[in-house]
Amino acid sequence: MNRYPVWKYAIIVFALVVGVLYALPNFFGESPAVQVSAGKTAVKVDADTLTQVEAALKSAGIQADQVVLDGASIKARFNDTDTQLKAKDAIQKALVPDVSNPSYVVALNLVSRSPTWLTAMHAAPMYLGLDLRGGVHFMLQVDMQAALTKRAESLSGDVRTSLREKNIRHSGISREGQTIEVKFHDAATRAQAQAVFQDQFSDLQTVETADGAEFKLTASIKPDAARRIQEQALKQNITTLHNRINELGVAEPVIQQQGLDRIVVQLPGVQDTAKAKDILGRTATLEVRMVDESAEARSAETGAGMVPFGSERYLERSGQPVIVKKQVILTGENLTDAQPGFDGQTQEPTVNLNLDAKGTRIFRDVTRENVGKRMAILLFEKGKGEVVTAPVIRTEIGGGRVQISGRMTTVEANDTALLLRAGSLAAPMEIIEETTIGPSLGAENIAKGFHSVTWGFVTVAIFMCIYYMLFGVFSSIALAFNLLLLVAILSMLQATLTLPGMAAMALVLGMAIDSNVLINERIREELRNGASPQAAIHTGYDRAWATIFDSNITTLIAGLALLAFGSGPVRGFAVVHCLGIMTSMFSGVFFSRGVVNFWYGRKNRLKTVSIGTIWRPDSGAATKAE
């Protein structure tokens, strides 16, 4: 009766193999490494970059342990930190010739020392949280009301322009918070304006009101449009943060949306919070200027002559110099949106810009006077400018919708649109939570968590072995298997392991032993009541199962509540807690039964089992059931 069919053993062996394989990377430790990732959205890290990195290392005579392309970054592993630093310099020199304008981020990192075949299986060590590896954590709150107000402001300008174009006379447009009020002298004009609103402003909903002798039209942003605006604002802010953080040279930054209006930024290994905060809060500016096309400027462009007075020299992203006039036509404030698209006639990829009312007016005037000339769009960050694009003006552009096209791939169009949008923050942000953890503290926390788990495990295992003899050994093996599975699953999921997570690991092991205690006590009880050893094992496991299941479900409910409502350290705790409960049901019941069956199941005439002393109240004396 205590035999497992082959398929059950197959499951156990499979779980064991998978568990060992995926837990394995955690035992190899970490090596110093240099990580190369893209510093700009337009730059891609691919096989070419890999050869570049390899060539750079070779020419510098540095022996890399391993150089791999891993997703969107290249990781070069070295034996010691000295080589790592040398290699970083060599790669930096080769890939980033211009330090003030880096296209790649070359950062120091730690990489698992696990062999290539493990990495190829996507087996990686557990992902350590900031409290274990040190670094900075920020939570930023995006001011969505400000984003909506900003949008309403630009819409009110657009409304003014549209009404003027249609020759609809109004007696005043004003913005009250996030609503736009337009006043009219008579109802007929208002009806005309209403038509314009419906036609051109799909984002607005209007309400007609009469105010004494005046006819009013109150427009507000539609809820779904407001939601879209907020989503875009958040996305734009995240993109902007990405671009800025790239400059910090952080190996694995985490920038994530949290909830509807929050962004979490985690920078492992960064210690200088002041600098990090400075970079996060910086504003980039976008400027539109005319290209200087005089003869002097032409020669300056090729490097032959001096840059003419009143002009400046900037580089295009391709490295091509462009001489641009100092006079600024428009700034990013007038740009409301930039999206990639396609030209209706030529099917060429384009970048479509939307300008606000003021921008539209200026743009129309400038383009009318400068048909056939080039215009440059520049992005300034940290006081350093770069020409994003410098297209030729084909016709006068009115209406505030600008299409940039020509010699662009779809990818380039996407990147340019992103750069233009990302130049500035869509809405102001405020730091509402911040944590800095020094690297020594991180290492100490790992040691503390590790010792807690190890010593707790050892004590429990020793106790079980003494108290339940061979069955205690089985229970301890099951407990070890539970720990193995938990580590393997955490590594597989790449869930963030924090110090509370390690505490949860220790706690879950303490709780997991409950299953085995229940089973062992039950078997003893069956034996005490005179059941034969095989029958006792059988009923012991069967009876205990219902109890184990019930009790684990209640614990799991608590764990899920923590997972659902917890944040930060609580979530780190809850993830491990929930996973641990599930692995404990598998290891404590299914696996331990497998071990017991393997040991005892074959013996048909089993006289005794080694489960410690069975004391019988009727005889009054303890009999050893061995």
Add this chain to the structure above:
Amino acid sequence: MEFFRIRRDIPFMRHALVFNVVSLITFLTAVFFLFSRGLHLSVEFTGGTLLEVTYAQPADVGLVRDTVAKLGFADVQVQNFGTARDVLIRLPVQKNVSSAQQSNQVMAALKVVDASASMRRTEFVGPQVGDELAADGLKALAFVVVGIMIYLAVRFEWKFAVAAIIANLHDVIIILGFFAFFQWEFSLPVLAAVLAVLGYSVNESVVIFDRIRENFRRYRKMTTVEIINNAITSTISRTIITHGSTQMMVLSMLLFGGATLHYFALALTIGILFGIYSSVFVAAAIAMWLGIQREDLVKGAVVKKEADPNDPNAGATV
């Protein structure tokens, strides 16, 4: 080895009233301290800035306090953290000063006094986050209570659900009472520990309830009180051993986990101790007062047993 050599069922329920009065008094004391002293909430809940600074030699807490106070911050708390060389500084949210400025100013001032001061950890929490965390904590508690009650009501019967929840909420309140009385810091990990204890000690009650249900099926002639006594007696060794094992783990956390896990482990320790008490003496007694009887549990199950011989809940077939 066998610790528990119990000849006959221990009449736990004979003293049920005494036990319930004892828990009521403990409970009320805990509530009293909770209200009179309040919880010493961590920065995560109140908002503010926290700095952990380490020195090369044992730090002079008074000097640190004076140094920080000179910067003009109000209500500064300074205390040792873990070892004598580590100092924890708490600053409430200050108007007109950003968190970065605050921590930088403090560090600069401390370095002037003692150059060996180095920053180990800073934490800043805005006031809006704190309120949310408290609200989320209460939501999580409500979720656990409702979830467990529904589960127990379906799996057992509503009387068991009510008994288990009352018994275990009383544990939670007692843990909070301890934290209020000793003014231990109540942080997010402690909250996690409290909720984990809730789930854990309910599982304790479940084991006893499970036995009660089984006994109802098995011993048709026993009275409810006898059945409860037998259920508790036959699970007591398991209860003690399991809790002992869990406590060994928690003890290891208390010893090796350092200052960060200290209060977490402490909350668990109290929770485990009172968890034993409440499930053994309180939960079953409340279920008894609520009037559980054989018919509540056995009726449906008997039919089920015949229908499905593999049902793990099926009664004994001895």
